[in-house]
Amino acid sequence: MAVAKQNQVDISNEESFRLVLSFLKAHLPDSLRLWQLLDYVQRGFITKEHIWPCKLFVDDQNQMKCIVLVYSSFAFTIDHHLLDENKETSKRYVSFFCHQNNDHILMTLLEQCISWNQIKTIMFLNNDYRFSTMIESIVREKKLGDLNVFPGCQMEISRERLEMTKMKIVQQTPSDIIIRRLSVADATLINDLWAYKSMYSLGVIRHEIEHLPAFGAYYNEQIRST
Structure with a gap:
């Protein structure tokens, strides 16, 4: 070895x-x-x-x-x-x-x-x-030190379950609010609204929008929540 x-x-x-x-x-x-x-x-x-x-x-x-x-x-x-x-x-x-x-x-x-x-x-x-x-x-x-483990949770969600969740959210959303997939163009605005913004965080947001199911709530074509 x-x-x-x-x-x-x-x-x-x-x-x-x-x-x-x-x-x-x-x-x-x-x-x-x-x-x-x-x-x-x-x-x-x-x-x-x-x-x-x-x-x-x-x-x-x-x-x-x-x-x-x-x-x-x-x-x-x-x-x-x-x-x-x-x-x-x-x-x-x-x-x-x-x-x-x-x-x-x-x-x-x-x-x-x-x-x-x-x-x-x-x-x-x-x-x-x-x-x-x-x-x-x-x-x-x-015995490398005091150990307090705070685990995170990682889940796999099927596309079908994700779409069902989206439908439920849409049904409970006011008619003037539109729920749709985020676009890479939204990344800069999301990053600017974050107190801990950096070029690195912008890159991470862009990557996650491109590769993960990411939705936002839009009002008058302006994003209000993600």
């Missing part, structure tokens, strides 16, 4: 950063969330200050199988100076991608590269349920 050894990637090093992005791009759409975030950093839509302090790790710089990004809050306030003063011990977000059949390498990498006992809250984003249970197990077994 291969043993993972953490290798930190300097985001300021263009060549090293490009290799990480190339690996993630080669595994789209499974790597979409992490690739999109790092792609926005490379293109300057998100600055390094927005995700500071941040650390990017790979298991092997020559033959990548797993990538882990540990970063701070970003875009949650227009003035980033108002973020938690003690950034070194505040909440941290963890986003990762693991090539298939390499879960054991990912778990070792997570254990090594996260300061488990020095950070107040660690949030793992956009991972499959199997990773959630594996992470919970490794934290308990290795």
Whole structure:
């Protein structure tokens, strides 16, 4: 069994950063969330200050199988100076991608590269349920810190059920309100109305409108709710 050894990637090093992005791009759409975030950093839509302090790790710089990004809050306030003063011990977000059949390498990498006992809250984003249970197990077994799990729920809804739900909503909606699918053109307005807007959030909204069933309530052709 291969043993993972953490290798930190300097985001300021263009060549090293490009290799990480190339690996993630080669595994789209499974790597979409992490690739999109790092792609926005490379293109300057998100600055390094927005995700500071941040650390990017790979298991092997020559033959990548797993990538882990540990970063701070970003875009949650227009003035980033108002973020938690003690950034070194505040909440941290963890986003990762693991090539298939390499879960054991990912778990070792997570254990090594996260300061488990020095950070107040660690949030793992956009991972499959199997990773959630594996992470919970490794934290308990290795006593990496106090563990309070707040799971999220993910559901699969059939197209038929979605259409039935839409019909029920329409029946209870005033006649001057129209319920219809959102268009990509609505993304900018939705993002502008959000207090935590950024170029990254705009990209996420556009992607979700394009790929997920997304509806809005319109009055006089103006969107009122989503």
